[in-house]
Amino acid sequence: MTSTxxxxxxxxxPTPSGGAKHDRTAHRTALTTRQRLSRWxxxxxPYLYIAPFFVLFGLVGLFPLGYTFVVSLNDWNLLxxxxxxxxxxxxxxxLQDPLFWNSLFNTxxxxxxxxxxxxxxxxxxxxxxxxxxxxxxxxxxxxxxxxVVTPVAVTLxxxxxxxxxxGLINNLLTTIGADPVMWKTETLPSHIAIATMVNWRWTxxxxxxxxxxxxxxxxxxxxxxxxxxxxxxxxxxxxxIPSIKPTxxxxxxxxxxxxxxxxxxxxxFNATSSVPGGPQRQxxxxxxxxxxxxxxxxxxxxxxxxxxxxxxxxVAIGLVNFWLSRRIAGAEAKRTKRSTRRRLDAHAAARAExxxxxxxxxxxxxxxxxxxxxxxDDPDLDEPRPEERA
Amino acid sequence: xxxxxxxxxxxxxxxxxxxxxxxxxxxxxGGASAEGEDITLTVTTFGTQGLEGLYEQYxxxxxxxxxxxTNIDTGGNALTxxxxxxxxxxxxxxxxxxxxGWLSKVMQVSDSFTDLRDYGADDLSDQWVDWKVKQATDxxxxxIGYGTDIGPEGLxxxxxxxxxxxxxxxxxxxxxxxxxxxxxxxxxFEVGKAYHDKTGKAFYDQSGFVWNxxxxxxxxxxxxxxxxxxxxxxxxxxxxxxxxxxGAADGLSSNQTQWDWGGGKAFTDGSxxxxxxxxxxxxxxxxxxxxxxxxxxxxxxxxxxxPGGAANWGGAFLTVPTTSKHPKEAAELAExxxxxxxxxxxxxxxxxxxSNVEAQADAGVTGESELTAFxxxxxxxxxxxxxxxxxxxxxxxxxxxxxxxxxxGPSIQELDSGKADGPTAWQHALDLLDQLxxx
Numbered sequence: 001m002t003s004t005x006x007x008x009x010x011x012x013x014p015t016p017s018g019g020a021k022h023d024r025t026a027h028r029t030a031l032t033t034r035q036r037l038s039r040w041x042x043x044x045x046p047y048l049y050i051a052p053f054f055v056l057f058g059l060v061g062l063f064p065l066g067y068t069f070v071v072s073l074n075d076w077n078l079l080x081x082x083x084x085x086x087x088x089x090x091x092x093x094x095l096q097d098p099l100f101w102n103s104l105f106n107t108x109x110x111x112x113x114x115x116x117x118x119x120x121x122x123x124x125x126x127x128x129x130x131x132x133x134x135x136x137x138x139x140x141x142x143x144x145x146x147x148v149v150t151p152v153a154v155t156l157x158x159x160x161x162x163x164x165x166x167g168l169i170n171n172l173l174t175t176i177g178a179d180p181v182m183w184k185t186e187t188l189p190s191h192i193a194i195a196t197m198v199n200w201r202w203t204x205x206x207x208x209x210x211x212x213x214x215x216x217x218x219x220x221x222x223x224x225x226x227x228x229x230x231x232x233x234x235x236x237x238x239x240x241i242p243s244i245k246p247t248x249x250x251x252x253x254x255x256x257x258x259x260x261x262x263x264x265x266x267x268x269f270n271a272t273s274s275v276p277g278g279p280q281r282q283x284x285x286x287x288x289x290x291x292x293x294x295x296x297x298x299x300x301x302x303x304x305x306x307x308x309x310x311x312x313x314x315v316a317i318g319l320v321n322f323w324l325s326r327r328i329a330g331a332e333a334k335r336t337k338r339s340t341r342r343r344l345d346a347h348a349a350a351r352a353e354x355x356x357x358x359x360x361x362x363x364x365x366x367x368x369x370x371x372x373x374x375x376x377d378d379p380d381l382d383e384p385r386p387e388e389r390a
Numbered sequence: 391x392x393x394x395x396x397x398x399x400x401x402x403x404x405x406x407x408x409x410x411x412x413x414x415x416x417x418x419x420g421g422a423s424a425e426g427e428d429i430t431l432t433v434t435t436f437g438t439q440g441l442e443g444l445y446e447q448y449x450x451x452x453x454x455x456x457x458x459x460t461n462i463d464t465g466g467n468a469l470t471x472x473x474x475x476x477x478x479x480x481x482x483x484x485x486x487x488x489x490x491g492w493l494s495k496v497m498q499v500s501d502s503f504t505d506l507r508d509y510g511a512d513d514l515s516d517q518w519v520d521w522k523v524k525q526a527t528d529x530x531x532x533x534i535g536y537g538t539d540i541g542p543e544g545l546x547x548x549x550x551x552x553x554x555x556x557x558x559x560x561x562x563x564x565x566x567x568x569x570x571x572x573x574x575x576x577x578x579f580e581v582g583k584a585y586h587d588k589t590g591k592a593f594y595d596q597s598g599f600v601w602n603x604x605x606x607x608x609x610x611x612x613x614x615x616x617x618x619x620x621x622x623x624x625x626x627x628x629x630x631x632x633x634x635x636x637g638a639a640d641g642l643s644s645n646q647t648q649w650d651w652g653g654g655k656a657f658t659d660g661s662x663x664x665x666x667x668x669x670x671x672x673x674x675x676x677x678x679x680x681x682x683x684x685x686x687x688x689x690x691x692x693x694x695x696x697p698g699g700a701a702n703w704g705g706a707f708l709t710v711p712t713t714s715k716h717p718k719e720a721a722e723l724a725e726x727x728x729x730x731x732x733x734x735x736x737x738x739x740x741x742x743x744x745s746n747v748e749a750q751a752d753a754g755v756t757g758e759s760e761l762t763a764f765x766x767x768x769x770x771x772x773x774x775x776x777x778x779x780x781x782x783x784x785x786x787x788x789x790x791x792x793x794x795x796x797x798x799g800p801s802i803q804e805l806d807s808g809k810a811d812g813p814t815a816w817q818h819a820l821d822l823l824d825q826l827x828x829x
Contacts, residue, residue, distance in 0.1 A: 077498075078473060078477050079473065079476055079477060079495060079498050079499045080498055080499060081477075097825075098825075099825070160653070163647070163650070163652065164647070165645075165646065165647070165652050165656070166652030166653065166655050166656075182807075184647070185803065185807060270647070271649075272647060272648055272649035272650055273647075273799075274598065274648075274794075274795040274796065274799030274800075274802075274803075275795060275796050275799050275800055279799065279800050279803035279804075280800050280803070280804075281800075292796075295470060295473060296791070296792060296795070296796065297789075297792055297796075297826065298495070300477070
């Protein structure tokens with residue numbers, strides 16, 4: 001930059017190199033305030049633009065995380081405050097506590113019961129919405145509607161529907177002569193009931209995300225597949241699903257994080273239960289367990305330890321997800337590479353075979369010679385041309 | 391002693407803004423306060439305590455004082471609110487309403503509440519029933535709260551169902567049926583068994599409330615008076631547990647979901663015929679019956695009798711956290727809100743039975759009201775006053791509510807649903823006690 005604006009005279013004069021350097025720096029400091037501001041702007045303002053997120057994250061994300069860890073190392077009563085420093089004892093105690101493992105089992109059971117059917121349903125709904133149907137916007141808005149309703153309202157309604165004595169479902173069951181199901185006091189029925197609430201809320205949301213991904217799949221791939229004779233089902237499994245795989249992985253990861261932190265549904269499903277999460281903790285999820293530890297049993301230290309254990313579990317699952325999706329992607333790439341190579345090899349082999357065949361045929365027959373002619377003639381055609389020109 | 395005792399029918403009344411407006415209008419009229427500065431007092435209450443109308447009056451009488459009131463919908467939410475602020479050490483109001491059910495928690499940090507004896511509590515203490523004052527007194531003898539309402543327990547029963555079962559249905563007859571002054575739990579279950587044999591129906595809604603009453607009326611409950619755990623090997627508790635288990639096995643419990651009752655349906659379809667009723671529960675029963683489509687003709691009545699003697703469940707106190715910048719003014723406000731006149735007004739507004747002796751005898755309490763009309767013209771004020779006699783202030787240990795909810799809660803559900811018999815469920819409770827409570 002400086003060299004272009006340096007006057008030629010100055011460049012020609014035999015100043016010592018040190019002086020030239022000095023001059024240059026002089027030039028640099030001689031920038032106007034405006035220029036300096038603009039330079040700073042280019043250099044630093046991007047950090048300023050992203051700062052709000054990081055400041056907020058540090059304040060409400062990172063600091064609580066660290067503070068929770070400090071709390072978890074203490075025998076900390078919610079009301080009377082910090083007691084003794086106990087190191088990792090809270091973690092050890094929780095890892096041995098059957099109630100902690102019970103909460104983990106409940107969390108994973110509810111997660112699996114909700115995530116698997118939810119994902120399948122969401123993909124199917126998205127595929128249907130991706131078709132050329134009438135009143136598209138209406139249908140798309142309809143599937144997102146459950147997501148708009150607050151989870152508290154959803155839970156209150158479902159809690160009523162799943163009531164053991166006066167609930168709608170059990171009423172219907174008894175009318176058709178079946179036994180009522182103990183939705184709120186038995187493990188599997190309660191997990192199914194809570195998973196239903198989660199599914200009701202999240203299926204439409206995930207369907208819309210998957211729909212967006214599906215619409216980004218190039219139409220020509222579908223057309224090419226259709227021309228090659230693939231039916232709608234074949235195209236769905238061989239074109240659509242592989243193309244939206246990254247989105248599916250994203251949906252699975254967010255569903256995992258959400259699923260492991262499930263709180264509102266089990267908390268309000270039986271809001272008046274004396275133990276949060278069912279009389280015998282049939283659906284006390286881990287977050288509900290840690291809430292119970294902190295606010296009912298006042299053990300803030302152990303609750304913090306549980307929070308950290310849950311955090312570590314989610315990170316671990318996130319890593320497993322990441323590794324799996326990379327492996328799938330890697331295997332996919334390898335498979336396509338392999339199949340391409342196989343196809344290329346087959347092609348080369350076929351060519352080689354064909355040429356060998358033609359050579360053989362050309363040597364022995366007229367028809368072969370006719371086919372082989374241009375190939376055999378090629379070198380001859382190339383060579384004489386310069387000569388002709390000359 | 392379930393924390394969310396005022397869940398039903400409790401509507402948060404956010405009148406703070408309008409009251410504040412009124413206050414500014416009033417304060418211009420009268421003379422300025424002694425110091426000449428305006429003071430704003432914050433008050434946090436919960437459920438339906440019936441204090442809203444009193445703030446206005448107080449502001450009118452005390453120029454320069456503005457009351458900013460917050461009412462939290464349920465006792466359970468109010469507990470979470472208080473605990474969070476207490477733990478954070480910030481955000482507490484000048485006057486904090488505290489429920490009897492939280493006392494075990496509150497007393498752990500009683501030094502963070504102002505000792506009201508500094509503001510004349512000793513001279514006032516005669517105005518309340520004696521056990522109410524004892525409940526609000528901590529181990530060091532500091533009085534940290536002024537009593538608002540109490541929850542003396544009587545027996546709600548459905549006269550029509552009693553009649554159908556061939557039992558006496560008038561209040562005096564029912565009281566005599568259960569043994570009058572000598573009413574015992576044995577007698578209660580005996581009558582229940584007879585009722586069940588006759589009708590095939592359950593006698594009470596679920597065992598939880600019955601168990602709470604059984605424990606809370608004892609001189610010593612889950613803890614001894616010295617603060618020692620008192621569950622394992624407690625013959626009195628075990629005997630009562632055996633009664634309860636036998637009752638559930640005999641089909642006396644309707645195994646309803648407490649605080650839900652099928653949206654009130656269970657109160658109107660004859661699922662059960664009796665219900666333990668602290669004063670404030672009468673409003674709950676009325677609300678439930680109405681929600682279930684019933685009215686006064688559904689047959690609910692209120693008898694002046696309670697098995698095992700006098701019992702109290704619930705009630706609240708007004709405290710002044712030490713974080714208050716105006717403890718003197720806050721204590722004066724708390725005193726005003728709990729005096730006889732105010733308690734009568736609160737009873738009329740929300741049906742909370744006064745802890746103030748003078749208010750209990752007031753015609754505004756003993757007279758007729760919507761509640762008396764609903765309960766077959768039962769003189770509820772008079773009955774509650776008589777039920778309040780002989781209540782003992784039981785010592786509540788630090789984990790009292792945990793033991794009640796989390797140790798015995800699951801076992802009671804096991805009894806009601808027939809998952810376990812008495813001794814097994816008792817053992818489960820002891821196991822949970824070991825697991826949950828540090829001893």
